[in-house]
Amino acid sequence: MSERLGCTPSQTVGPFLHIALPWPDGPFVVPEGTPGSFWITGQLFDGNGDPVIDGLIEIWQADPDGRFDHPDDPRGATKPAIPGFRGFGRSDTDAEGRFRILTVKPGATPTTDGADEAPHIDISVFARGLLDRVVTRLYFPDETAANDADPVLASIDDARLRSTLIASPSDDGGLRFDIHLQGAHETAFFEL
Amino acid sequence: MTNLVLPSYPKVVGVHPNLDWPAYGGTKFRHPLHAPIDLPQRLTEVTGPLLGEGRLGEFDNDLTRQHDGEPQGQRIIVHGRVLDEGGKPLPATLIEIWQANAGGRYRHVVDNWPSPLDPNFTGLGRTLTDDQGRYRFTTIKPGAYPWHNNDNAWRPAHIHFSLFGRAFTQRLVTQMYFPDDPLFFQDPIFNSVTDERARQRLISRYDHSATTDHWALGFEFDIVLRGPSSTPFESHEDDDE
Numbered sequence: 445m446s447e448r449l450g451c452t453p454s455q456t457v458g459p460f461l462h463i464a465l466p467w468p469d470g471p472f473v474v475p476e477g478t479p480g481s482f483w484i485t486g487q488l489f490d491g492n493g494d495p496v497i498d499g500l501i502e503i504w505q506a507d508p509d510g511r512f513d514h515p516d517d518p519r520g521a522t523k524p525a526i527p528g529f530r531g532f533g534r535s536d537t538d539a540e541g542r543f544r545i546l547t548v549k550p551g552a553t554p555t556t557d558g559a560d561e562a563p564h565i566d567i568s569v570f571a572r573g574l575l576d577r578v579v580t581r582l583y584f585p586d587e588t589a590a591n592d593a594d595p596v597l598a599s600i601d602d603a604r605l606r607s608t609l610i611a612s613p614s615d616d617g618g619l620r621f622d623i624h625l626q627g628a629h630e631t632a633f634f635e636l
Numbered sequence: 637m638t639n640l641v642l643p644s645y646p647k648v649v650g651v652h653p654n655l656d657w658p659a660y661g662g663t664k665f666r667h668p669l670h671a672p673i674d675l676p677q678r679l680t681e682v683t684g685p686l687l688g689e690g691r692l693g694e695f696d697n698d699l700t701r702q703h704d705g706e707p708q709g710q711r712i713i714v715h716g717r718v719l720d721e722g723g724k725p726l727p728a729t730l731i732e733i734w735q736a737n738a739g740g741r742y743r744h745v746v747d748n749w750p751s752p753l754d755p756n757f758t759g760l761g762r763t764l765t766d767d768q769g770r771y772r773f774t775t776i777k778p779g780a781y782p783w784h785n786n787d788n789a790w791r792p793a794h795i796h797f798s799l800f801g802r803a804f805t806q807r808l809v810t811q812m813y814f815p816d817d818p819l820f821f822q823d824p825i826f827n828s829v830t831d832e833r834a835r836q837r838l839i840s841r842y843d844h845s846a847t848t849d850h851w852a853l854g855f856e857f858d859i860v861l862r863g864p865s866s867t868p869f870e871s872h873e874d875d876d877e
Contacts, residue, residue: 448721449860452837453829454652455811456662458796460742464734464760465798467691491665498746504684504804514683516803518640532685553679556640566680566804573662575653575828577807579675600673625666633668634675636645636805 454576459498461570466500466536473503473533473547474526480508480548482618484582484611487541488569491626495541499571501623502534503545503582505564510551537571552590562590562597569623578633582621583610605632642682643864645805648721651834659824661785677805684803687730689764697763699735699775707757709738709776711852714812714840717769718799720863725769732798733773734760740779740793749782774852780819792819792826799859806861813839814855 457465474481484503488496506512507524512531515521524531526548535543552560565582583591591597591610600606608631611619623631655667675681695701700711714733718726736742736759739751743758757776765771778793794811801807813826817839820826829835837860846854 448863448866449719449723450834450837451648451651451721451862452808452810452859453834454808455796455828455838456660456825457798457809458811459746460734460744461796463742463744463758464732464796491669494665496666502807504680506680512679512683514686514802516643516682517679518642530685532687554640555676555678556642561678561680564680568804568807570809571666573660573664573666575655575657575660575663575825577809578655578668578672581675596675605670605673626668627665630668630670633670633672635647635672636675636677636681 456572456575457500457570459572461498461500462536465534467534470534471545473505473530473545475528476546478526478528478548481546482548483544483546483614483616484619484621485542485544485614486621486623488537488543488571489541489622489624489629493627496537496571496625497539497541499537499541499543499569500534501537501543501545502532502568502570503547504532504566505547506550506553507531508548508551510553549584555595559593559595560590562587562594564594564596567623569625571625574625578625579636580623580631580633581609582619584619585610585613600632605630608632642677642679643803644677645682645803645862646865648862650831651829653828657824657828660828681804684806685800686728686802687800688728691730692762692764696761697773699757699759699761699773702758703756705756707737707754707776711774712777713772713774713846713848713852713854714795714857715770715772715843715846715854716857716859718765718771718859718861719769720801720806720861722863722866724863725765726801726861727765727767727769729765729802730762730800731765731771732760732762733795735775735778735795736781738776738779740781751779751781777814785824789822790819792817792823797859799861801861808859808861810859811838812857815839815842
């Protein structure tokens with residue numbers, strides 16, 4: 445086996461990410477007006493319960509059929525049925541730590557051992573004071589049976605931590621998903 | 637039933653900073669206290685956004701030509717390759733950069749230390765790597781700047797880099813530094829990378845072959861993203877549904 449190169453280390457995104465990383469279409473995983481689309485809204489908090497105003501939230505997800513338009517999906521890269529579906533969204537946080545992303549619900553995805561994963565969205569969080577990203581997942585509150593059978597959720601023994609991954613219905617018909625970097629309400633984070 | 641064979645990205649050990657890093661005060665209330673939970677790499681993790689040409693404007697890779705006039709400062713060329721740990725180039729991957737101006741000031745509302753803004757410099761760029769994983773920016777050398785972490789604290793000159801690679805596992809945000817910066821010794825962000833060899837990989841190399849006579853100094857900065865394991869990847873094309 446040939447020698448592998450050393451990875452470039454992570455560094456914090458710093459306090460000035462707002463000048464570069466927000467895109468006008470960043471929050472739109474799907475175009476506005478897409479049937480079935482909804483807003484994921486939330487706030488990013490630190491261990492004091494203060495909003496994190498210099499953060500960036502990114503999401504990545506399957507399309508509603510559980511497919512990815514990507515060559516490493518071994519079922520074959522599939523063009524999504526929804527015009528303009530990107531699978532990716534990003535939102536910086538505002539002066540109250542709020543973020544919002546417009547998307548559609550992903551389908552369940554198969555695993556290598558034959559089980560299905562419940563519909564889920566992978567999330568990266570970047571911020572000043574985070575020397576590397578942290579990764580979490582969003583699951584859907586109306587998928588109780590699928591969530592109960594989900595291998596990743598099942599791997600989390602701590603019921604409180606597990607519950608941080610289930611979004612709540614929000615007043616606008618979308619989902620609410622707050623992220624707490626630290627403390628009593630700390631979100632479950634993953635090592636990839 | 638489709639037989640799923642997925643690439644696997646081995647964990648990167650001893651390279652990235654510890655999130656709990658007291659010397660950098662900003663980490664105090666922002667690092668999770670629970671140990672992270674192991675997430676098996678499945679379809680969502682081994683795929684990722686492949687964002688293309690549509691994201692780029694004409695002068696996005698030349699930060700000196702985004703205004704009517706030229707910015708103040710030392711014109712530089714920053715170039716290099718984006719590779720994975722196996723040495724394989726990553727073509728057509730989006731790179732985003734942002735930086736302070738020559739005086740060390742960012743065009744951002746919360747940066748208000750007494751160094752002037754430059755009307756001819758915004759400080760952000762984007763590009764896609766070519767088919768060999770190469771990228772190239774023209775910009776000016778950013779200045780060092782003070783921050784409130786501790787008494788008389790100065791950030792060494794740096795350019796922020798954001799990269800996607802081709803999988804969620806490969807996403808990286810980092811900072812590129814310049815050779816022989818006298819401020820390295822006192823910077824807790826640079827020194828949060830505790831492995832000496834890994835830390836050196838954050839520093840660009842002066843590259844005389846990229847230096848252009850009577851125009852710009854060249855710096856080379858290769859970026860290595862987490863790579864798939866070298867075990868042969870079986871595509872199982874005939875297993876397709």
